[in-house]
Amino acid sequence: MDAASGTDVADLLLPTNRSRSAPLWSQVKSALSQLILKGELREHAQLPSEAELCLRFGVSRSVVREALSQLVNERMIYKLQGKGAFVAGRREEQDFVGTTIGFSGELADKSKTVTRRILVQSRAMPSARICKLMNIAENTPMVFLDRVLSVEGHPRFIVRWAMLERLVPGLDSLPMENRSLYDTIGRQYGIKLARAERWIEASTASVEDAELLQVPLGSSLLGIESVASNHLGEKIEYYTALYLTDRSRLHFSVVAPSF
Known part of the structure; x- marks a missing residue:
């Protein structure tokens, strides 16, 4: 039926x-x-x-x-x-990997209903990996926000996000279930990301990931790691994302360097 x-x-x-x-x-x-x-x-x-x-x-x-x-x-x-x-659902073009608009921001522009499930929302110290990529001290406070984002009721992303706490004080206690993260940091904190470096690799769903995304263990995922900077060149944001690509594909625009 x-x-x-x-x-x-x-x-x-x-x-x-x-x-x-x-x-x-x-x-x-x-x-x-x-x-x-x-x-x-x-x-x-x-x-x-x-x-x-x-x-x-x-x-x-x-x-x-x-x-x-x-x-x-x-x-x-x-x-x-x-x-x-x-x-299968129709595979849509997703441009967020090549922009700083954010996941839900781009999907909202396409009139998609995005819901968010909060996994972690806290203030903590960065991992050694974050310290290395962002070039910050290990005692630098950060705000962490881990979420599962669903599109039209279907889980699609697991995003584990972090930003320097001094730039977003109080974000760890804001109700974020029904808010766009990038809209919030833009409107409430005046933050605009100017540049981002991203690494993409093939991944598979662990027991935890499979349960969160409602897919079989070992399902194919796309792993994304990102470090973003503000207009001053200061690295202020880090995230990792696991992306379910069975219903969409990623789109990039590549510009040739000038000589």
């Missing part, structure tokens, strides 16, 4: 045509693809089980598995261990 539309997904499926030259798995894949592209199968709707697909299409389980595998490779569906296959 497609909860969003009330349609029984299985009722939309017809048996394969064995007189056609196309392989059976290709026919199954094509039939499911058309339902997805036409909107008959909504984003994140669950597909029937492999057994039911075999029955509806009149094919073997190996045929169904090959069709589903191809749809996963083309990112039209995704699988959750122990739960089944689901229609």
